[in-house]
Every structure is written in C-alpha cells, then in structure tokens.
Amino acid sequence: MRVARPEASVKVDPHIAIVSSTLRGVPGLDADAVVIGAGITGAAAARALAQDGRAVVLLERLHVGNDHGSSHGTSRIFRLSYPDKRYVRLAQSALGGWRELEAECGTELLVTTGSLDLGGFAASNARALSSSGVSFEMVDHAAANARWPLRLDAGEQALHQPDAGTILSDRALRAFVDGAVAEGASLHEQTEVLAISDERAGARIDSSAGTIRCRVVVVAAGAWSAGLLRPLGIELPVIPTRETVAHFAAPMSEDFPCVVDDATLAGDVDPGRRRSGSLTYALSSPGLGVKIGLHHSGPVADPDDTGVPDPGIVAWASTWIARRVSNASAEPARVETCLYTNTADESFVLARHGRVVVASACSGHAFKFAPAIGRTVAALAAN
Numbered sequence: 001m002r003v004a005r006p007e008a009s010v011k012v013d014p015h016i017a018i019v020s021s022t023l024r025g026v027p028g029l030d031a032d033a034v035v036i037g038a039g040i041t042g043a044a045a046a047r048a049l050a051q052d053g054r055a056v057v058l059l060e061r062l063h064v065g066n067d068h069g070s071s072h073g074t075s076r077i078f079r080l081s082y083p084d085k086r087y088v089r090l091a092q093s094a095l096g097g098w099r100e101l102e103a104e105c106g107t108e109l110l111v112t113t114g115s116l117d118l119g120g121f122a123a124s125n126a127r128a129l130s131s132s133g134v135s136f137e138m139v140d141h142a143a144a145n146a147r148w149p150l151r152l153d154a155g156e157q158a159l160h161q162p163d164a165g166t167i168l169s170d171r172a173l174r175a176f177v178d179g180a181v182a183e184g185a186s187l188h189e190q191t192e193v194l195a196i197s198d199e200r201a202g203a204r205i206d207s208s209a210g211t212i213r214c215r216v217v218v219v220a221a222g223a224w225s226a227g228l229l230r231p232l233g234i235e236l237p238v239i240p241t242r243e244t245v246a247h248f249a250a251p252m253s254e255d256f257p258c259v260v261d262d263a264t265l266a267g268d269v270d271p272g273r274r275r276s277g278s279l280t281y282a283l284s285s286p287g288l289g290v291k292i293g294l295h296h297s298g299p300v301a302d303p304d305d306t307g308v309p310d311p312g313i314v315a316w317a318s319t320w321i322a323r324r325v326s327n328a329s330a331e332p333a334r335v336e337t338c339l340y341t342n343t344a345d346e347s348f349v350l351a352r353h354g355r356v357v358v359a360s361a362c363s364g365h366a367f368k369f370a371p372a373i374g375r376t377v378a379a380l381a382a383n
Contacts, residue, residue: 031057031186031214033381034205036193036228038064039071040169041361042220043176044374045381049218050183052378057212058185059205061192061224064177068303070222070339071173073245074286076367077258079115079164080134083124088132090369095163097371098172105175108168113255113284115164116144118152119262121279122159129161136161148257149250149326156263164258166284169367176370193221196228196356203355216381220359223303223341234353236360241340242301243364244313245293248321250328253289256282261324280320288333290325292317295364298340307337340364348373352380 031054035046038060046058065072078098080091098110116139117125129136137160141152144160152158181187188209196217197204203217219225223240230236250256259282278296285291294313301307314335322330343349346363350373357380361373 029202029214030212031055033057033216033218034059034203034212034214035218035220036196036205037061037219037221037225038177038187038189039069039220039222040173040176040367040370041222041359041373041377042218043173043180044370045218045220045359045377046185046374047176047180047183048374048378049381050180050185052382054378054381056180056185057214058177058180058187059191059193059207060187060189061221063189064187065170065173067336068307068339070341070362070364071169071367072338073336074168074170074288075283075291076167076169076172077115077164077260077281077283078110078167078368079161079258079260080132081115081117081125081129081136081159081161081164081260083121083128085128085132087369088128088134090372092132092134094369094372097375098167101172101175101179101371104179107171107175109172109175110165110167111254111284112163112165113257114160114162115258115260116148116150117159117161117260118156119279121262122157126159134161134163149252149328150259151324151326160257166258166286167367168286172370176374193228196232198232198354198356216355216357218357218359218377218381220377222360222362223301223339225341225358225360229356229358232353232356234356234358236349236358238341238343238349238360238362240301240303241296241298241342242305242307242310242337243293243296243298243340244310244335244337245291246309246314246317246332247285247288247291247334248317248325248329248331249333250289250321250325253284254286256284256290258283259324261320280316282321282325290321290328292321296340296342298337301339303339307339309335309337350376350380357381
C-alpha cells in the first residue's frame, strides 16, 4: 500500500488509528471535509472524519449500495493470509475495527469461517503470517476433505487460518454510512460531482445539487476518481476492469470457509483466461450458497457502461465448484458484475495533494481493510 502526502511533514502509519483535534469552522466554508463516493472507502472515511469532530458532507452520485460500482453485494472475503506482511498487519488492524463497528451498530458484520489457501503461493503466505505472529496450520488433503465440504487431490495441502471469514458487505456498508450520519455527517445521494477546484480559500465542489466549499475534499469515487482528478493535474494510475462473479447453491454454505486457489484443475474451461497473479476465490454467499470469481480476469471497462457478465468466467466458476465443492450445484443461481479499479501492483493509492485527498483503495481486495483505511484517510485530511 502506498501512502503519500507530498506537502506534509507528518508521517502517516496506516496501521495505527490517529485521532486528530477538532477543526474550528471557517467563515465561507460549508464543511470541513467533503467525501465524494459513498462506497466502502468513502463511507469509512466519512465515519472516521465525523468521529474526529469534523463537519462532513458525503456525496453519492447514485444511492448507497447501488450495483454500478465496487461495494455492492452481500459478501466479501476477510482474510489475514497474504504473502506481504504489510497487508497481514493491516488486516490485523482492520479486524479490531470490524469488531468495534459491530459493537457500535449491534449487528454481526464479520462471520468467522476461517480461510484455506490452495496452491504454490501458500508457502509465501505462511512466511508472512509467521513473521507477523498470526496462527495458522497446514492441513493435508485427507484432513481437509474430512473437515470441510471440499475436494483436495492426493498430495495437496491447504493453509488454514482460523480468523478469516465472510464480511456481510451490504450490512457493513450501511453500518459505516449510518455511523457517519450518527456522528453528524450529512449524506446526499443522487448528487453527481461535476468539478473540483483547489482554491486559495478552500476546495470547491460543483455538483448537480449546487456548490459546496470546504477545507479538504476526499475523492473516493472508485473507477470515476481518475476522471475527477485529471482536471486538477492529478494523474491516478488505475485501470478499471469489469469482473464477473457467480453464486451457486450449496448445503451448509454459511459455514463455508474462504478459499483462495491458484491450482490449475483438470478440465478447466479456457485456461487462457487465467492471467499472471489471478486466483480463483470462493466464499459464503448469504441466502444463495457459495460465491466464486476469478480474480483479475475481467476486461478493461468504462465505468459508465452497463455491466454484462462474462459467460466464460461463469463456465470457469461452474467447473471449479463441480471439481472442488461437495454436493454443490454446478448451475449458477445468480451471476453479476462489479468494477475493479486496478493499480499495476494491486497496491492502494492514499495521498494528499493540496486540499485534495486521493482515496483509491482498490484492485479488488480493499473491502476487508475498510476500518483501517478510513482512519488513514481521516489522518491525511486532518490539516
């Protein structure tokens, strides 16, 4: 994760919650901070800023939870197992934040099911977990097949990490938004941002609902962020892609562990779809069964276009579940798309440029880190 603030002398540690002093209102300004985008990153940032006593306006071009962006749907993976210990530690920090949010809203948001890593990358994950003091175990194929409704081949091993699980993502997004509003943030849906100006007296946001002036603006608009930032001379090095996921009926799916698999399976459909670094992932899909996708398999996309599922990815998912999951249907119950906003190395771009904070927690794996990222963005916006 890249955290940069070119004009600031204060170093920001993304793993530490930073609570800054309350800003006083300034004549001529409508808010301390305007957050553009009420997806998971924008909602988490708005809540953290409001908790710090900021006067916050949260703008959403459609409505909270809409299916045009990256934060819709019922489930996302939460896992600590990464090959890079920076992400392991960030996930550790986020885990405490998820539990805090659950206590605040009185609703379960993160269902602990554990995670299983299958394939050659598991060794790198094991080293990073070990160096971070995170517990895990290696499970052989016979033990894995006995404990979970999975099929591992003879000789295969799985890395099991027990603290992982499924984030109930629609509930989680709503909890962040409601938490921000409860702390005094003002939410405006159906409000499209037309232009941002970084002026001497403050930032100016021209929107479909009028003009707002503020001390700092947080751009957390996902695949639309690059277009908003470019007129300011800020180039965001991201490429949006349209990803396909499929949901399959399966018994006892609420207890299904999060699975990440890089193994090539006999009978896979169109293995050419598998790109460098792509992984098959599976997790519980509340009310439907098991959700499956092929990470980083989608085409470059215009975020304003209507998403159309890729039948080749659906066929891939059908083949994977038929091969790997016991007693599951190979016919999808639902298919859908979402947007990834990708950097070249899957890192996040969290940076401040004058009065503009860029909050692009992206590349299809940021949802799990939302509590920690929201706090980091609030720290970047503090002065």
